[in-house]
Amino acid sequence: MATTIDDDQQGGINRRDFIYIGTAAFAAIGGAAAMWPLIDQWNPDASTLSLASIEVDLAPIQPGQAITVLWRGKPIFIRNRMPEEVEKAKAVDVKELKDPDAEVIGTANLPATDANRTKPGKEKWLVMIGICTHLGCIPKGQSAGDEKGPYGGWFCPCHGSAYDTSGRIRMGPAPRNMEIPPYRFVEDTKIKIG
Amino acid sequence: MSNESIASVTHEPGSFEHTYQPKTAFTRWLDARLPVIRFAAHFMAMPTPRNIKYVWAFGAILAYFLVVQLYSGIILAMHYAPNSAIAFDSIEKLMRDTSYGWLMRYTHVVGASLFFFAVYIHMFRGMYYGSYKSPREVLWMIGVAIFLCMMATAFMGYSLVWGQMSFWAVTVITNLFSSFDSIYPGLGTAIVQWIWGGFSVDNPTLNRLFSLHYMVPFVLVALVALHVWALHVVGSNNPTGIEVRDVKKETLPFHPYFTTKDMFAIAAIAILFAYIVFWMPNYLGDVVNYEPANPLKTPPHIVPEWYFLPFYAILRAIPSKLGGVIAMFGAIVVLFFIPWLDTSRVRSCRYRPIFKWLFWVFVFDALALGYIGSQPAEGSWVFWGQVFTVYYFVHFLVLMPLVGLIETPSPMPESIEDDVKRKAKSTQPQAVPAE
Numbered sequence: 001m002a003t004t005i006d007d008d009q010q011g012g013i014n015r016r017d018f019i020y021i022g023t024a025a026f027a028a029i030g031g032a033a034a035m036w037p038l039i040d041q042w043n044p045d046a047s048t049l050s051l052a053s054i055e056v057d058l059a060p061i062q063p064g065q066a067i068t069v070l071w072r073g074k075p076i077f078i079r080n081r082m083p084e085e086v087e088k089a090k091a092v093d094v095k096e097l098k099d100p101d102a103e104v105i106g107t108a109n110l111p112a113t114d115a116n117r118t119k120p121g122k123e124k125w126l127v128m129i130g131i132c133t134h135l136g137c138i139p140k141g142q143s144a145g146d147e148k149g150p151y152g153g154w155f156c157p158c159h160g161s162a163y164d165t166s167g168r169i170r171m172g173p174a175p176r177n178m179e180i181p182p183y184r185f186v187e188d189t190k191i192k193i194g
Numbered sequence: 195m196s197n198e199s200i201a202s203v204t205h206e207p208g209s210f211e212h213t214y215q216p217k218t219a220f221t222r223w224l225d226a227r228l229p230v231i232r233f234a235a236h237f238m239a240m241p242t243p244r245n246i247k248y249v250w251a252f253g254a255i256l257a258y259f260l261v262v263q264l265y266s267g268i269i270l271a272m273h274y275a276p277n278s279a280i281a282f283d284s285i286e287k288l289m290r291d292t293s294y295g296w297l298m299r300y301t302h303v304v305g306a307s308l309f310f311f312a313v314y315i316h317m318f319r320g321m322y323y324g325s326y327k328s329p330r331e332v333l334w335m336i337g338v339a340i341f342l343c344m345m346a347t348a349f350m351g352y353s354l355v356w357g358q359m360s361f362w363a364v365t366v367i368t369n370l371f372s373s374f375d376s377i378y379p380g381l382g383t384a385i386v387q388w389i390w391g392g393f394s395v396d397n398p399t400l401n402r403l404f405s406l407h408y409m410v411p412f413v414l415v416a417l418v419a420l421h422v423w424a425l426h427v428v429g430s431n432n433p434t435g436i437e438v439r440d441v442k443k444e445t446l447p448f449h450p451y452f453t454t455k456d457m458f459a460i461a462a463i464a465i466l467f468a469y470i471v472f473w474m475p476n477y478l479g480d481v482v483n484y485e486p487a488n489p490l491k492t493p494p495h496i497v498p499e500w501y502f503l504p505f506y507a508i509l510r511a512i513p514s515k516l517g518g519v520i521a522m523f524g525a526i527v528v529l530f531f532i533p534w535l536d537t538s539r540v541r542s543c544r545y546r547p548i549f550k551w552l553f554w555v556f557v558f559d560a561l562a563l564g565y566i567g568s569q570p571a572e573g574s575w576v577f578w579g580q581v582f583t584v585y586y587f588v589h590f591l592v593l594m595p596l597v598g599l600i601e602t603p604s605p606m607p608e609s610i611e612d613d614v615k616r617k618a619k620s621t622q623p624q625a626v627p628a629e
């Protein structure tokens with residue numbers, strides 16, 4: 001059972017075509033499969049993914065004060081807001097906001113009200129990831145003397161993004177509100193982040 | 195050079211016949227097996243327009259800086275520790291304790307700056323004399339690819355210091371990719387975490403940047419080889435922009451005429467290089483990078499090295515995150531297309547009465563963007579950044595195609611020879627190669 005010259009000339013499917021196509025398909029699929037580990041090795045590794053959660057004691061933070069803690073290599077802003085700051089944050093109409101989403105990690109389409117960005121009964125505590133959603137600088141506003149920007153919350157000096165007292169973007173190039181990490185109150189003045 | 199060596203050149207257009215004759219038994223033996231010497235002889239005899247100016251020496255100057263960066267970099271890597279806990283200290287130790295460590299580092303730092311200085315002159319030269327036009331499109335495009343690779347390399351190298359500016363430059367630039375979140379939610383974040391190898395810029399990020407900073411320069415070497423190959427196929431452009439018609443009258447072999455000229459130019463640049471390395475090594479850098487990286491504190495004013503400033507200004511000019519990223523990369527990508535955006539058939543700005551001025555306006559625009567990039571993104575700087583960014587694109591996308599159609603070129607010489615003779619008449623008689 002030999003392939004005759006006629007087979008080739010007639011343009012019919014012969015064994016050589018089959019071998020070409022088979023080889024090309026093998027190389028393409030095999031190549032793609034071999035590429036995946038090369039790409040995936042750049043992803044966060046197991047030890048990074050399993051980074052433990054942290055507990056933070058809020059008791060020493062006086063009204064109007066703020067602290068910064070590190071979680072997963074990211075700064076977490078914790079602010080004990082003054083009543084007027086909370087009022088100001090609540091008074092904002094969500095429709096006016098540049099980003100109407102609450103940006104609470106693990107939720108979707110939650111309106112960006114101040115209530116949604118805090119825990120019920122604990123509205124004075126704002127716990128959020130202190131990273132500007134523009135290009136990742138750390139906004140000013142944690143220390144007493146810092147410039148807080150026109151909305152009284154935080155101001156990112158890198159490219160001029162201004163956040164309100166709920167950490168929502170109000171002005172400048174940043175597209176989104178600063179994110180709220182997963183956390184819960186384990187005691188009245190103690191939270192667990194992560 | 196003696197007349198005989200010129201006379202041995204044939205009159206065929208396009209190339210000098212190479213005249214390599216192996217003289218010893220060994221070279222004859224080698225020539226029959228691997229004709230490298232023949233190749234080099236042929237290569238170095240490339241017919242080069244005799245009217246090119248010193249701005250044409252910047253190609254050779256760039257080759258010199260590539261070699262300087264490679265050898266100084268390989269030495270730095272022998273002392274550098276790519277681990278976020280000790281990277282900064284390893285460089286301080288190199289600077290203080292290692293014999294001549296400071297010299298190795300400053301050579302690499304200042305070398306990078308002058309490398310960019312040279313590449314910008316080289317590119318502006320190409321723009322002024324229309325060196326990107328047919329048949330040099332591929333040559334030009336490989337050049338743009340080289341420029342991109344240089345920028346990637348320098349950016350990654352700067353990050354290795356792991357100072358405050360390194361850390362925050364990496365943070366800001368890698369975060370550019372998070373703008374893809376506005377195309378498909380989560381996509382940008384996934385890309386950024388993949389680049390970081392974590393949830394923030396950290397040790398895994400530093401390790402991969404080091405590996406790539408070592409690797410990309412060798413890609414650069416390969417691209418430079420292609421660039422020079424393409425140059426040998428189409429030949430050098432010249433200040434008239436007119437193609438060579440008569441190889442014998444209008445060109446000289448690259449070696450020894452232009453090797454000598456280029457060596458002289460390299461020597462001049464090397465003096466400047468040494469001056470900066472020894473007397474003002476930190477002048478071009480930012481002091482903030484002598485502070486170790488601190489992920490909890492952003493410096494009040496993040497600025498890249500001077501050679502990135504115009505692009506940084508474009509990035510910041512656009513009020514939308516994705517828009518800024520697109521504009522910044524677009525500013526480089528547009529360069530790939532200028533061989534087709536320029537509709538004028540005249541290459542050299544010497545004979546383009548309108549575009550000549552627009553060229554200088556563009557140079558001014560680029561410098562202005564550079565200055566704006568160094569200023570805080572506040573007040574009127576934002577506005578001016580937008581004005582000059584718009585002009586940057588208008589230059590390439592509107593003026594280049596339009597002016598080529600409406601401009602009447604000024605009278606041009608018949609040929610390079612004609613131009614050279616006219617010049618010779620107006621000054622004193624010059625040596626003419628044997629006819």
Ligand code: HEM
Pocket residue numbers: 260263264265266267268269270271274285299302303306309344347348349350351352353354355407408411414479
């Ligand atoms: C295209 C060529 C290259 C360019 C433009 C370049 C550019 C740079 C720049 C701008 C820095 C930061 C300097 C500073 O502020 O201290 C740097 C650092 C460094 N480069 Fe390169 N580089 C090149 C090639 C190489 C090569 C081939 C190596 C070999 C491994 C290398 C190894 C290093 C090391 C170890 C550092 C960190 C030490 C230091 O910053 O002094 N570079 N490079």
Ligand code: FES
Pocket residue numbers: 132133134135136137156157158159160161172173174
């Ligand atoms: S990183 Fe905050 S405004 Fe750009």
